Amino acid sequence: MTFFKVSEPKTLFSQQVSDARQLFLGFSQTKTDLHVVSVGAERCGQEYKVDREKFDFSVLELVAVGEGTLWMNQKKYPLSAGSLFYYSPRVSHRIECAEGVEMLKYFMILDDVETAKSFSQLLINGVFFRQISDFADLVELFELILANAPVSSPQTAPICSSLAQALILKAMEKKEGLLTHQTRSWTTYNRVLQHLRKHYLRLKSVNQLAKETHLDPAYLSRVFKSFHKESPYVFLMRLKMGHAASLLLKSDTLVKDVAYELGFDNPCHFSRSFKKAFGVAPEKFSGRFDSK
Secondary structure, three states: OOOOOOOOHHHHOOOOEEEEEEEEOOOOOOOOOOOEEEEEEEEEOOOOEEEEOOOOOEEEEEEEEOOEEEEEOOEEEEEOOOEEEEEOOOOOEEEEEOOOOOEEEEEEEEOOHHHHHHHOOOOEOOEEEEEOOOOHHHHHHHHHHHHHOOOOOOOHHHHHHHHHHHHHHHHHHOOOOOOHHHHHHHHHHHHHHHHHHHHOOOOOOHHHHHHHOOOOHHHHHHHHHHHHOOOHHHHHHHHHHHHHHHHHOOOOOOHHHHHHHOOOOOHHHHHHHHHHHHOOOHHHHHHHHOOO
């Protein structure tokens, strides 16, 4: 595997972004199936512009919201929600937002050799572009990588690599399709999704979520389920129960304290929800992982 030296990790990131989550995982020192160097999500301002003759790494990007224009090897591609593209090292590329329009996009910076193997059947002159309509699951995978990347653990790199591989396989199976009339619905879904991820600890119901996002509850549920394949309440409970599980693995954690932290007024309601999610009462959950 070929490794490239970059003097500063920040040189991997564009400086013309706001509301950015950019995580640098480091450069691989051993040969792996796939190595994620960096991952991020960034809101690109109207003046956003990236213009490179080459780049030392492979990059996979997904536009979630907004419009723009992409050039790879001097070939022009229109960007909109659902634009998925990949460029290899040394491929010239230029990315711009449309006039008066911001873009929200996800990106992964990857090693060269093993990534190229994954895309080998789809690459033409080192690039790949596909416009897809059903990309909510790709956003979920990007979000999972972003959630796991900051964790300080020997398993962080393998987990992120496995998720990246899953994302690439999902990308390869996607068919061409324009979002067209769904663009506004996707923007609404993404806004609700980000609100859920940020405030799930205190949110208690879909009605509360709808009030805070200024949407009709029935419309919110319909739009969310059309992209996410599950109701917003089910997803909210999944976020809460996942957080609860991590808290219960800590020693001397009281179930009632976890319940209140997650916004449950009644610990019994929390216990029922937890058992429904994991098949075991919260009081017995940590015992399953006891080394004794």
